Amino acid sequence: MNREEMVEELKESLMQITFTKLDGTTRVMKCTLHKSLTQFINEATKAKLPTNEEVLPVWDIENQAWRSFRVASVTDVKNIGKIPDNVSKPNLPKPPGEFIEE
Secondary structure (H helix, E strand, C coil), rough: CCCCHHHHHHEEEEEEEECCCCCCCCEEEEEEEEHHHCCCCCHHHHHHCCCCEEEEEEEEECCCEEEEEEHEEEEEEEEEEEECCCCCCCCCCCCCCCCCCC
């Protein structure tokens, strides 16, 4: 699966991505790019996300934080479920000095 295909799947679904980290260890991450879970991030935070086409930033649902991985390091991709459009956004505290768009 190429980067564009992964992005399209991540926008609609919860995915389980297995990849090799830079230190050589394997990581399995449940993540998404679904709008209901990523729309609360403000523009300043979005601007900090990597723009390198070799790296894909995603929302890690278990750690409730942005994480990224190198597309070339992916060893397995599984669609583990659709996310409904009406899912409520996470109840996260506002970080100091930043405003989360409501």
